[in-house]
Amino acid sequence: MTRHAGARLLLVVAVLSAAAIAAEGVEAAVVVDDAHLLPRPLVIELPTTAAAEAEKGEVVPAEVRCASWRLAGEANNLAPWKSLPEECAGYVREYLTGVAYRSDLEVVAREASAYARTARVGDDGRDAWVFDVDETLLSNLPYYADHGYGLELFDHREFDKWVERGEAPAIPSSLKLYNEVRDLGFKTFLLTGRSEGHHGVTVDNLKKQGFHDWDKLILRAPADRKKTATIYKSEKRKEMEEEGYRILGNSGDQWSDLLGFSTSARSFKLPNPMYYIP
Amino acid sequence: MTRHAGARLLLVVAVLSAAAIAAEGVEAAVVVDDAHLLPRPLVIELPTTAAAEAEKGEVVPAEVRCASWRLAGEANNLAPWKSLPEECAGYVREYLTGVAYRSDLEVVAREASAYARTARVGDDGRDAWVFDVDETLLSNLPYYADHGYGLELFDHREFDKWVERGEAPAIPSSLKLYNEVRDLGFKTFLLTGRSEGHHGVTVDNLKKQGFHDWDKLILRAPADRKKTATIYKSEKRKEMEEEGYRILGNSGDQWSDLLGFSTSARSFKLPNPMYYIP
Numbered sequence: 001m002t003r004h005a006g007a008r009l010l011l012v013v014a015v016l017s018a019a020a021i022a023a024e025g026v027e028a029a030v031v032v033d034d035a036h037l038l039p040r041p042l043v044i045e046l047p048t049t050a051a052a053e054a055e056k057g058e059v060v061p062a063e064v065r066c067a068s069w070r071l072a073g074e075a076n077n078l079a080p081w082k083s084l085p086e087e088c089a090g091y092v093r094e095y096l097t098g099v100a101y102r103s104d105l106e107v108v109a110r111e112a113s114a115y116a117r118t119a120r121v122g123d124d125g126r127d128a129w130v131f132d133v134d135e136t137l138l139s140n141l142p143y144y145a146d147h148g149y150g151l152e153l154f155d156h157r158e159f160d161k162w163v164e165r166g167e168a169p170a171i172p173s174s175l176k177l178y179n180e181v182r183d184l185g186f187k188t189f190l191l192t193g194r195s196e197g198h199h200g201v202t203v204d205n206l207k208k209q210g211f212h213d214w215d216k217l218i219l220r221a222p223a224d225r226k227k228t229a230t231i232y233k234s235e236k237r238k239e240m241e242e243e244g245y246r247i248l249g250n251s252g253d254q255w256s257d258l259l260g261f262s263t264s265a266r267s268f269k270l271p272n273p274m275y276y277i278p
Numbered sequence: 279m280t281r282h283a284g285a286r287l288l289l290v291v292a293v294l295s296a297a298a299i300a301a302e303g304v305e306a307a308v309v310v311d312d313a314h315l316l317p318r319p320l321v322i323e324l325p326t327t328a329a330a331e332a333e334k335g336e337v338v339p340a341e342v343r344c345a346s347w348r349l350a351g352e353a354n355n356l357a358p359w360k361s362l363p364e365e366c367a368g369y370v371r372e373y374l375t376g377v378a379y380r381s382d383l384e385v386v387a388r389e390a391s392a393y394a395r396t397a398r399v400g401d402d403g404r405d406a407w408v409f410d411v412d413e414t415l416l417s418n419l420p421y422y423a424d425h426g427y428g429l430e431l432f433d434h435r436e437f438d439k440w441v442e443r444g445e446a447p448a449i450p451s452s453l454k455l456y457n458e459v460r461d462l463g464f465k466t467f468l469l470t471g472r473s474e475g476h477h478g479v480t481v482d483n484l485k486k487q488g489f490h491d492w493d494k495l496i497l498r499a500p501a502d503r504k505k506t507a508t509i510y511k512s513e514k515r516k517e518m519e520e521e522g523y524r525i526l527g528n529s530g531d532q533w534s535d536l537l538g539f540s541t542s543a544r545s546f547k548l549p550n551p552m553y554y555i556p
Binding site: 060061064065067068069071072074075076077078079099100102103104106107108111112114115267268269271 | 338339342343345346347349350352353354355356357377378380381382384385386389390392393545546547549
């Protein structure tokens with residue numbers, strides 16, 4: 001090893017160690033704290049390093065911790081959570097109302113579009129793309145702006161009132177993708193956790209926002225109400241397969257839109273740091 | 279709708295639309311540009327809005343575009359890529375050498391640790407945790423620092439030379455997790471894409487960095503060389519299951535460490551914007 005590489009290696013170890021301590025401040029929203037059950041031996045000299053780093057003022061800022069929390073959610077690393085970590089309320093609001101959220105949505109749509117164009121759509125009309133609705137085709141940001149962007153616990157009644165207004169705006173990058181996959185010959189299946197009672201208002205809202213000519217809009221029947229979204233949506237995808245459809249693409253803002261069984265050939269996870277649906 | 283909410287809704291639509299145009303600049307590393315094949319109707323008034331936003335100077339900065347690219351990778355939205363998008367070289371270097379990467383690693387390890395503590399480890403010694411090695415237990419940052427942090431195409435020979443030095447440092451948050459899951463009674467299986475010829479140096483490197491008493495270290499045999507990592511690792515996990523092990527946890531920096539078949543009850547995706555292994 002050269003001296004240069006050696007110095008860098010030490011630096012890497014030092015920075016990694018410091019962050020291990022500094023990031024202790026991060027709290028997921030739902031964490032069972034039973035750390036006292038474990039001796040947790042300190043195998044490496046973390047305290048010394050952390051103290052040294054702290055002297056240099058190198059503490060992990062809340063914004064970095066919250067970015068890590070958000071990333072962990074998008075990579076499906078988080079346990080189910082009911083509301084944002086409190087310290088991340090400001091961070092999430094800034095993210096959603098700034099340019100980053102829109103950029104994140106757009107990059108996912110572009111990847112989906114590039115894939116859709118290379119996927120070979122057969123002549124038999126059996127290739128399908130599944131779209132979730134909320135936070136995938138339609139945005140509920142105006143609602144969440146009035147409810148702490150996910151800091152408040154989810155309130156079914158309040159949210160239903162918002163849904164019934166039928167005024168959720170389209171996510172433009174999703175609308176563009178939707179039209180692209182339709183033009184490419186995919187069947188488009190909209191699969192939503194909204195209940196069947198919201199069929200009419202959902203159709204109106206979608207049409208008003210430029211979504212037209214979908215092949216199926218599947219809402220949650222009373223019998224599906226107690227199922228997790230993962231199971232409910234997997235069962236519906238399975239029915240599509242049983243009807244002879246090949247699900248080549250699936251877009252959703254929740255991992256429960258994408259995982260389970262009868263999964264799509266390729267799935268696209270849209271960002272959503274506001275809520276978690278199991 | 280109140281006037282207040284109406285104004286916000288219009289704002290949301292405007293910002294979303296502007297970003298849809300502004301983010302056009304993002305280029306994934308491997309994108310087949312056949313956009314000319316499509317008419318791509320402009321359903322919403324994007325140009326007008328974009329022009330208005332451009333007047334206000336609201337263009338998506340390269341840093342935001344690169345953050346979106348990185349997020350898309352971590353959420354498994356990207357097609358296979360061979361090197362970083364060129365415009366993101368500086369962004370990725372800053373990310374990896376700054377506090378954010380360490381914080382991201384630490385948050386994933388904390389989530390894994392919280393899960394490990396609540397998972398019920400049976401008395402039969404059959405509960406297992408699978409760890410990848412490179413960029414999961416050991417860090418190759420010193421190597422990648424000399425090779426553009428993923429901007430250069432992967433060079434097997436150069437990388438092998440680095441591996442053979444046996445000087446890759448531990449990722450501290452992973453070492454802590456490793457010891458925790460061992461103390462909890464999990465069998466620890468290290469499953470790496472490194473070739474069997476690197477068995478000795480890998481053992482030495484791991485031990486030197488504080489990793490001890492793993493139950494199995496599985497390296498890639500010549501017969502597995504042409505398989506994708508997804509298939510190779512799935513087959514090895516399947517063998518574990520056939521030997522009677524229950525894979526409750528799996529930590530890896532590549533989606534190919536985690537997906538496929540015989541997947542773990544829960545998987546943890548560590549961040550890695552430097553390379554992609556299918």
